[in-house]
Amino acid sequence: MDAAVRTVNLRKTYLSRGSRRVAVTGLSMAVPLGGVHGFLGPNGSGKTTTIRMLLGLVRADSGTAEVFGEPVPRRLPHVIDRVGAIVESPKFFPAFTARQNLGLLAGAIGSPRHRVDEVLEATHLGDRGRDRYAGFSLGMKQRLAIAATLLKEPDLLIFDEPTNGLDPAGIREVRDTMRSLGAQGKTVLVSSHILAEVEQVADTVSIIGNGTLLAEGHVRDILGGQAQARVRVGVASPERAAQILQADGFTLTREGQQLLVGAEDPSAITRSLAGHGLYVSELVPVRPDLESAFLALTADQGLGSDSDRTAGGVRAGGAA
Numbered sequence: 632m633d634a635a636v637r638t639v640n641l642r643k644t645y646l647s648r649g650s651r652r653v654a655v656t657g658l659s660m661a662v663p664l665g666g667v668h669g670f671l672g673p674n675g676s677g678k679t680t681t682i683r684m685l686l687g688l689v690r691a692d693s694g695t696a697e698v699f700g701e702p703v704p705r706r707l708p709h710v711i712d713r714v715g716a717i718v719e720s721p722k723f724f725p726a727f728t729a730r731q732n733l734g735l736l737a738g739a740i741g742s743p744r745h746r747v748d749e750v751l752e753a754t755h756l757g758d759r760g761r762d763r764y765a766g767f768s769l770g771m772k773q774r775l776a777i778a779a780t781l782l783k784e785p786d787l788l789i790f791d792e793p794t795n796g797l798d799p800a801g802i803r804e805v806r807d808t809m810r811s812l813g814a815q816g817k818t819v820l821v822s823s824h825i826l827a828e829v830e831q832v833a834d835t836v837s838i839i840g841n842g843t844l845l846a847e848g849h850v851r852d853i854l855g856g857q858a859q860a861r862v863r864v865g866v867a868s869p870e871r872a873a874q875i876l877q878a879d880g881f882t883l884t885r886e887g888q889q890l891l892v893g894a895e896d897p898s899a900i901t902r903s904l905a906g907h908g909l910y911v912s913e914l915v916p917v918r919p920d921l922e923s924a925f926l927a928l929t930a931d932q933g934l935g936s937d938s939d940r941t942a943g944g945v946r947a948g949g950a951a
């Protein structure tokens with residue numbers, strides 16, 4: 632597979648208060664070319680450290696990393712023009728308009744002036760270019776940050792938790808922007824600990840915990856591999872229905888008056904119950920989500936034993 636980013640056995644430790652803290656260990660991951668790739672993990676799992684190593688901001692202890700096939704940091708100067716990144720909140724002048732701020736940046740990096748209007752359009756800020764930065768909502772500020780990374784027409788965009796601190800509307804705006812960049816054929820590597828957010832936008836994901844890879848691939852494959860399809864069944868006599876279904880080999884759990892039944896094909900449930908004179912009033916497939924897959928994966932890793940790593944915890948949901 633051609634990869635925009637590839638790491639092999641990457642390791643990074645920090646010296647902290649006299650002891651070594653392992654941030655990333657044995658991390659081998661690949662980000663395919665084109666589309667949105669979610670980089671998922673709980674707080675403290677090593678996402679920012681990995682991104683910083685890719686950008687040459689932190690040096691790995693061992694292992695290798697490549698961006699567009701070039702080993703980094705050694706050959707980073709050869710590919711850096713193809714990479715745009717937001718790792719920390721970028722600084723803009725509050726009293727300047729969006730267009731003035733981008734114009735300054737374009738001048739500094741040698742991008743042609745017409746790029747300013749193009750990137751404002753690409754981030755749906757075309758009609759806000761003459762507004763002052765100070766009056767922007769958080770979502771608009773973040774989209775302006777994305778606009779700034781687009782000035783030099785990068786092929787790879789790296790966003791570290793780009794929706795942190797945004798309200799649902801801002802999250803949606805940034806998500807739509809990432810989706811449209813991915814659809815244009817750019818590679819967007821976006822880190823997050825908010826699973827619902829990435830699930831809605833990513834084509835592929837890498838999930839890490841404790842600095843190492845837990846799962847990687849297409850979202851649908853990870854969902855398929857982790858969670859059995861379930862169906863919520865409403866029926867007048869749930870107790871009797873549970874007995875019948877269990878006798879027919881279904882696994883299930885009771886939820887009040889309803890049953891959650893493991894089944895790929897809901898019609899198998901109706902067939903089984905109707906055969907005993909029971910008719911369902913409700914039959915709703917429960918979609919397996921990345922959150923359950925993620926929690927199952929990270930639970931195996933004993934996340935939670937290290938108070939530092941889990942200080943922020945895993946935030947599931949939260950997206951609009």
Ligand SMILES: Nc1ncnc2c1ncn2[C@@H]1O[C@H](COP(=O)(O)OP(=O)(O)OP(=O)(O)O)[C@@H](O)[C@H]1O
Nearest residue numbers: 645647652654673674675676677678679680681940
């Ligand atoms: N400069 C540093 N010095 C010491 N330890 C650090 C440093 N940077 C990160 N760490 C530690 O390395 C581990 C990984 O941190 P990192 O920021 O890479 O994780 P993360 O997945 O990006 O977390 P978050 O979602 O909270 O940003 C954590 O235990 C963190 O405390």
